[in-house]
Amino acid sequence: MTSKEERELKPALVSACLLGKECRYDGAHNRDAALNRTMAERGERAVPFCPEEHGGLGTPRPPAWIESRDAAAVLAGEARVVTERGLDVTAEFLAGARGALEACRAAGAERAYLKERSPSCGARSTHVDGALTDGPGVTTALLESAGIEVEGVEGRRG
Ligand code: SF4
Secondary structure, eight states: OOHHHHHHSEEEEEEGGGGTOOOSTTSOOOOOHHHHHHHHHTTEEEEEEOHHHHTTOOSSOOOEEEOSSOHHHHHTTSSOEEETTOOBOHHHHHHHHHHHHHHHHHHTOOEEEEETTOTTTOSSEEEETTEEEESOOHHHHHHHHTTOEEEEEOOOOO
């Protein structure tokens, strides 16, 4: 593909772990070959981004979840994100979410493909108090509030 053809592809933010980056909390990835095909069919190019690494959390890192409420409450400053040992990582999750929105704006991305079930990237499901719960993660909630269309991706290996 020439650089001109690459420029003509529409940018879309993608959870970096879905592209094979080993940035999951446990140091693994969630590469999704089907996503690559979907984006090619839609004429899109991936802008990789990991909110939790961007927010300053290293890899590997302890699992974390939204405490008690939901991502909207975290964005409103009314709820925290905590690790399984109760460490407050709200600031890091918010920094990651803001970084994702800045990355979308810098690239001109109007769509994001984010990894389901993550407390940052989940689209239809996330983790609250250690359990899988309906609702978005913190990054998804912020992107959607800014008009970015978020599509959840399961993360199939391949
Ligand atoms: S789901 Fe999101 S925050 Fe978690 S590793 Fe993937 S890109 Fe990073």
